[in-house]
Amino acid sequence: xxxxxxxxxxxxxxxxxxxxLISRVPPLLHTPLMSMTNAISAVTILGxxxxxxxxxxxxxxxxxxxxxxxxxxxxVGGFVITDRxxxxxxTHHGAEHSPGDGQS
Amino acid sequence: xSTWMTVLIDVAVIVLxxxxxxxxxxxxxxxxxxxxxxxxxxxxxxVVLLRNSVLDxxxxxxxxxxxxxxxxxxxMRVTMIQIPAMVAFQHGAGGVAAFCIAFVELTRSGAPxxxxxxxxxxxxxxxxxxxxxxxxxxxxxxxAKIRQTPMVLPAHNWILSLLLIIIxxxxxxxATAGAAWMTLVLSxxxxxxxxxxxxFAMRIGGADMPVLISFLNATAGLAAAFCGVIIQNRLxxxxxxxxxxxxxxxxxxxxxxxxxxxxxxxxGGRPASRGGSAAVEAKAEGVDTQxxxxxxxxxxxxxxxxxxxxxxxxxxxxxxxGYGMALARAQFHVASLANKLEQLGKSxxxxxxxxxxxxxxxxxxxLAEADVDYxxxxxxxxxxxxxxxxxxxxxxxxxxxxxxxxLEKEDTPISGMPILKAHEAKRVLVCNLDERPGYSGVPNSxxxxxxxxxLLGDANATVTELLDSLSAxxxxxxxxxx
Numbered sequence: 179x180x181x182x183x184x185x186x187x188x189x190x191x192x193x194x195x196x197x198x199l200i201s202r203v204p205p206l207l208h209t210p211l212m213s214m215t216n217a218i219s220a221v222t223i224l225g226x227x228x229x230x231x232x233x234x235x236x237x238x239x240x241x242x243x244x245x246x247x248x249x250x251x252x253x254v255g256g257f258v259i260t261d262r263x264x265x266x267x268x269t270h271h272g273a274e275h276s277p278g279d280g281q282s
Numbered sequence: 283x284s285t286w287m288t289v290l291i292d293v294a295v296i297v298l299x300x301x302x303x304x305x306x307x308x309x310x311x312x313x314x315x316x317x318x319x320x321x322x323x324x325x326x327x328x329v330v331l332l333r334n335s336v337l338d339x340x341x342x343x344x345x346x347x348x349x350x351x352x353x354x355x356x357x358m359r360v361t362m363i364q365i366p367a368m369v370a371f372q373h374g375a376g377g378v379a380a381f382c383i384a385f386v387e388l389t390r391s392g393a394p395x396x397x398x399x400x401x402x403x404x405x406x407x408x409x410x411x412x413x414x415x416x417x418x419x420x421x422x423x424x425x426a427k428i429r430q431t432p433m434v435l436p437a438h439n440w441i442l443s444l445l446l447i448i449i450x451x452x453x454x455x456x457a458t459a460g461a462a463w464m465t466l467v468l469s470x471x472x473x474x475x476x477x478x479x480x481x482f483a484m485r486i487g488g489a490d491m492p493v494l495i496s497f498l499n500a501t502a503g504l505a506a507a508f509c510g511v512i513i514q515n516r517l518x519x520x521x522x523x524x525x526x527x528x529x530x531x532x533x534x535x536x537x538x539x540x541x542x543x544x545x546x547x548x549x550g551g552r553p554a555s556r557g558g559s560a561a562v563e564a565k566a567e568g569v570d571t572q573x574x575x576x577x578x579x580x581x582x583x584x585x586x587x588x589x590x591x592x593x594x595x596x597x598x599x600x601x602x603x604g605y606g607m608a609l610a611r612a613q614f615h616v617a618s619l620a621n622k623l624e625q626l627g628k629s630x631x632x633x634x635x636x637x638x639x640x641x642x643x644x645x646x647x648x649l650a651e652a653d654v655d656y657x658x659x660x661x662x663x664x665x666x667x668x669x670x671x672x673x674x675x676x677x678x679x680x681x682x683x684x685x686x687x688x689l690e691k692e693d694t695p696i697s698g699m700p701i702l703k704a705h706e707a708k709r710v711l712v713c714n715l716d717e718r719p720g721y722s723g724v725p726n727s728x729x730x731x732x733x734x735x736x737l738l739g740d741a742n743a744t745v746t747e748l749l750d751s752l753s754a755x756x757x758x759x760x761x762x763x764x
Contacts, residue, residue: 181396181398181514182398184516185398185510185511185514185516185519188516188519188520188523189507189519189520189522189523190523191520191523192296192519192520192521192522192523192524192527193523193524193526193527194527195300195524196303196523196524196525196526196527196528197527197530197531199300199303199304199306200303200306200524200527200528200531201531202304202307203303203306203307204307204661205535205634205636205642205643205646205661206309206643206646206656206659206661207306207307207309207312207643207646208532208535208641208642208643208646209365209369209641209642209643209644209646209647210306210312210316210643210647211306211312211528211532211642211643212369212495212496212499212528212529212532212641212642212643213365213368213369213372214302214303214306214312214315214316214319215499215503215524215525215528215529216369216372216373216376216499216502216525217319217320217323218299218319218323218521218524218525219376219502219503219506219521219522219525220323220376220379221323221326221506221517221518221521221522222376222379222380222383222505222506222509222518222522223323223327223379224326224327224330224515224517224518225379225383225509225510225512225513225515225518226379226382226383227327227330227331227334227336227342228330228334228513228515229383229386229387230336230337230338230341230342231334231335231336231337232337232390233337234386234390235390238385238386238389238390239338239341241382241385241386242341242382242383242386243341243344243345244345244378244379244382245378245379245382245383245386246342246345246346246349246379247345247348247349247352248349248375248376248378248379248382249349249375249376249379250345250346250348250349250350250353251349251350251352251353251372251375252349252353252372252375252376252379253323253349253350253353254349254350254353254354254357255352255353255354255356255357255368255372256353256357256372257316257317257319257320258353258354258357258358259357259360259365259368260312260316261313261316261317262357262358263362263365263647263650264309264310264312264313264316265313266362266647266650266651267309267310267312267646267650267656268650268653268655268656269655269656269657270655
C-alpha cells in the first residue's frame with residue numbers, strides 16, 4: 179500500500195511539475211517540444227532493459243527485443259530530430275538584408 | 283545505501299529533465315534543453331546497465347543498435363512537412379514498447395503478485411496497443427498514404443463500447459483464470475485493443491489531426507507511466523507523467539484554437555449530423571454565390587496586376603500561411619517574397635494561427651526550415667491587434683483561420699473559433715488553390731469583400747510571379763536612379 183501511495187505521489191508530482199513547465203513553452207516551439215517529449219517517453223527503454231535481467235522464455239525474449247528496438251528508435255530518433263528542428267530556427271536581425279533597412 | 287543511491291540517481295535524472303524542459307523558452311535554449319534531456323536519459327540507461335547484469339548481451343546490443351541506427355537515419359532524412367507523420371509514427375513505436383513490456387511482465391513466471399501491478403499491466407497493455415494502432419493510422423493519414431477524411435462506421439460508438447467491454451471482460455478473466463491462460467487471453471486483449479485504437483483514430487482527420495496527434499502523445503506517455511508502475515520504477519512513472527501532461531496541454535491548446543470540445547473532435551470529424559448538413563447546405567449556397575460573383579469579378583490577370591501594385595505601395599504587410607502553402611511546397615518562395623518586400627523597405631510579419639499545419643507549432647517549423655527569421659513569426663493574439671494598421675495581408679493556403687464567419691455568424695461549425703483578423707487590413711490578397719471552403723465547409727465571406735483580390739491557383743506559381751514583378755520593378759528603379 180505504501181508503494182502505491184508513493185507511486186501515485188510520483189505520478190501526481192511529475193504531472194503537476196510537467197504541467198507548469200510545459201504551459202510556459204511558447205507555441206513557436208510546440209513541434210520540437212512534442213518530438214522531445216516523445217523521446218523522453220522512450221524512457222520505457224529502462225523497462226525493456228530490465229526485462230533481460232531475469233530469465234524468460236524465448237517468445238518473451240523476442241517481445242523484449244521488439245520493445246528495445248522501438249524504444250531505442252524513439253529515444254535516438256526523437257532527440258536527433260528535435261536537435262535538427264531547433265537548429266533551423268534562426269534570427270538574422272537584418273544582417274543580410276539591405277544595408278539601409280533595420281540599421282539605426 | 284543501495285536504495286538511497288537509486289533514489290539519488292533518479293532524482294538527478296529528473297532534475298536534469300526538468301532543466302531540459304524549462305530551457306524550452308527560446309529556440310536556442312530548446313536546443314540545449316533537448317541535449318540536456320538526452321544526456322539525462324543516456325545516463326539513466328548507463329546506470330541501469332551497470333547495476334544489473336543482463337543475461338543476453340548480444341540480443342540487447344543488437345536490438346539497441348538496430349533501433350538507434352534506424353532512428354538516426356530516419357530522423358536525419360525526414361523533411362519538415364513529414365514531421366507530423368514521423369512524430370505520429372514515434373507515438374506508435376512508444377506504444378509498442380509499452381505493450382511489449384507489459385505483456386512480458388504479465389506472462390512471465392513470477393508475474394506481479396500485487397493487484398496494483400496487475401491492473402497497471404493491463405492498462406499499459408491496452409493503452410500501449412491502442413496508441414500503437416491509432417498512431418499508425420494517424421501517421422498514414424499525415425503521410426497521405428491513407429485517405430485523410432474522417433471515416434465513421436454505422437453505430438461507431440456502440441462498436442467502440444463493445445470493444446471496451448470485451449477488453450475489460452478479458453482482463454478480469456485473465457486476472458482470475460491464472461497463469462495457464464494468461465498468454466492466450468492477453469493476446470486477445472492485445473488484438474482487441476489494437477482494433478479499439480484504429481476505430482478511435484479513423485473518425486478523426488484533416489484539420490483535426492493536431493488534436494489527435496497531441497492526444498496520442500499523452501496516451502504514449504501514460505502507457506509508459508503504467509509500465510513504470512508494473513516494474514515499480516519511479517523514473518518511468520515520472521517521465522511518463524510529464525509526457526502525459528505535455529500531451530494533455532497541447533490537446534487542450536489545439537481544441538481551444540478551434541473552439542471545439544475534445545469530445546466533439548473525437549466523435550467524428552465534423553460536428554454532429556445537424557451541423558454537418560447545415561454546413562453542406564451553406565457550402566452549396568456559397569458555391570452558387572461565388573460563381574456569380576467571380577463572373578462579375580476581375581480575371582486572374584487583372585487581379586494579379588492590381589495585387590502587384592498593392593504590394594508595391596504597401597508599407598506594412600502580413601503574410602498568413604496555412605497548410606495549403608505547405609502542400610504546394612511554396613514556403614521557400616514565400617520566404618523569398620518576404621525578404622524581397624523587406625529589401626524594398628516594407629515591414630513584413632508572419633501571422634501564425636495555433637492550428638496552422640498538421641501538428642502543434644508545425645507552421646513555425648516549416649517557415650524556420652525556409653529560413654524565415656523566427657522573430658517575424660507572430661502569434662495570433664499579438665498580431666491580431668496590428669491588422670488595422672496593415673496595408674496588405676497575403677493569405678497563402680489558409681481559409682478557415684481567416685474566415686470572418688467565425689466571429690460574425692452563429693451556428694456554423696467554426697463559430698466562436700478565434701481567427702486571424704485579416705479582414706481588418708486595408709487590402710487582402712488570397713493565394714489559395716481555389717475558393718472552396720476550408721475543412722469546416724463554411725464559405726469564406728472574406729473572398730467576397732471588395733478589398734479582397736483572389737489570386738487562385740498553385741501558390742508556388744502565384745508567389746513566384748509576385749516576386750518576379752517586384753524584382754523587375756526594383757531593377758528598373760535602380761536603373762532609373764543611376
